[in-house]
Amino acid sequence: MEFLELKNLTKIYQKDIVAIDNINLTIHDGEFLVLLGPSGCGKTTTMRMIAGLEEVTKGDIILEGKRINDLRPKDRGVSMIFQSYAIWPHMTVFENIAYALKLKKMDKAVIKEKVLEVAKKASIIDYINRYPTQLSGGQRQRVAVARAMAVEPKLFLMDEPLSNLDAKLRVSMRTDLKEVHNELGATSIFVTHDQAEAMSLADRIVVMNTGTIEQIGSPNDIYHDSRTMFVANFIGSPSTNFIDVEIIEKGGKYFAKNDAFIFELDSKFNEGISKYIGEIVVLGVRPENFALVSNDNEKLFDLDVILIEPQGSHSIVVGKLLGKQMKIVTSKVFDLNSKGNMKVKIDGNYFIFDKNSEKRIY
């Protein structure tokens, strides 16, 4: 039995705004699943349907084998960290954390013990009697975490819980959240639009786009085996370079050709690419899968370099090929003023996409 299943889940707002379009998703027990996608793609809506805060238009939500579509939020055994934290300003930190436990009519002494325990874990024990207005953003976030932990939920829902924090705090908090997850052994669904956050936290990532699922997979899968142009573009920073090329065949071999270069495709593509002969497809190359070469024989094309962005451990070379911007990541260290042409070759993995469907060609 799967822990949580979303079956043909659809959400339509106001008769014609399709926020979630028939998605299917399975979440395993104990996993840390991240919903990743740009703003407005339906992440929050999905989350809210699971929590019971939004009515399901069509489809089923099945938690531990039981259909929970019509269950009230309070009967679902989930807990949630809201983007706005949603901690109650008229209650102290203690009262906020104790709220759910009091509703369960637990013993006063037990509640106190439990609240203090999670407050200690979330490092807010020193502020236990303060009101939320007397706390910083990071401390409020911890209160939201502690409150969610206290109920020992089956399922942890987190809607962009770190997006209101500054960059440094965000990185340290995400480590803490993952720790909490591991410690509780609960199943977590984490929503974010930040691909770096998703990559570093997730067991599996669900990449969403305009109400549909683009790809589900481990962070490495998503990155190295992106199934669509959307995923290849959204995951990774700088993102994948896309180059329009024509497929031609010469003596049983396939080549990608444009005005700047002609490139022999790996033989593993032979089968998939054969029906695209004479057509334009999209070659997708991640920035680190280009290499700079010094030898004219090795080079695939000359890149017209506009700008070098030094990153310390590596550099990003920004250039132009056939009028389109390209980014290359290299471990070389450059003089900032390096301009002019650089010789470039493809050195590593690359994707080929159908230009119309934007899906991978294998």
Next chain:
Amino acid sequence: MNQKSLIAKTVFYLFIATMIIAILVPFFLFLSTSVYSEYEVYEFPRKFIPRTSFDLKIDWVDDKYDFSVFSREMDDYELLIQTDNLDKLRRFLKRNLSVQKTNEEINRDFSVSKNGEPLYLTYKKDLLYNYKTFFSITNKAGKAVANSVIAAGWTILISLSFGSLAGYAIARYKFKGREQLSLILLVVRMFPAVAVAIPMLVYLLKMNFDNTMIGLAIVYSVGNIALTAWITSSIFSGINVELEEASYVFGATKLQTFTKITLPLAVPGLIACSMYAFLAAWNDSITALILSNNNPTLSLVIYKAIGSSSAIQLSAAGAVILIMPALVFTFIIKNYINQMWGEVKL
């Protein structure tokens, strides 16, 4: 500091000062008039600061007491009354100077002047004299205070319970004509009280609610429910829905969420509304005159007293009696709001 901001600042403070004076001066005038004695009322020019005592001169002339009061204007003693009747003196002291003395005290103090030398002495004024008089001459003043409190209490209860529910519905549920409704609420408020009171009297008579405080409160509530709904709807829409949703997720029902989260968060606004309701009921005399003339409220009693009495110091005392509870109520509540929740800004 440059000149422009100096001018701006000056204008600003002048403006504030004017506002404060415009509010405080009339209030202070009422307060000081309410502790005047009859004598001070007719002093000219009027004194801003009321006297707390009188310097008296008593002369024994022709077997009579010549009773004089020191007047600051004339810088001399002004002869007010000549009599040997102690009881007359006592009443004069009380009524004209708000000085409360017994015949024995007067006899003991004044008889010293019979030695031939004029007697100089200072009598303390009873500052609360007008207030005491107000309650003693206005029959049923105590009952009227009780009536006012009861009417205000019912008005708060009725307007708040119906008004805030309506406000919540307007804020949280989307239905057709929602915007129009909140406008109509204000229109209801625009009806003059009398226009509502007279037709209501017919209904109240039918229900035997005339001359009762609950009947009066129902009429006060008509306009106030609308106002409360209007104010609370904006308060409720200012409360982040996620705060309620968090409550659902963490195990609360709709009702529990309303009572434990929404309502407490709306408390500052609800208190403001209850203040409006209180003031509407407390200050009204016209509606009370129509609906409850036989069982008057304090405001109606004072209205009648002011209308029939020529003693302005008594009227002023009545006005202060009317204002005080409203002021105290307002200040207590304001302090309470400020101390809530670690000074949350709403």
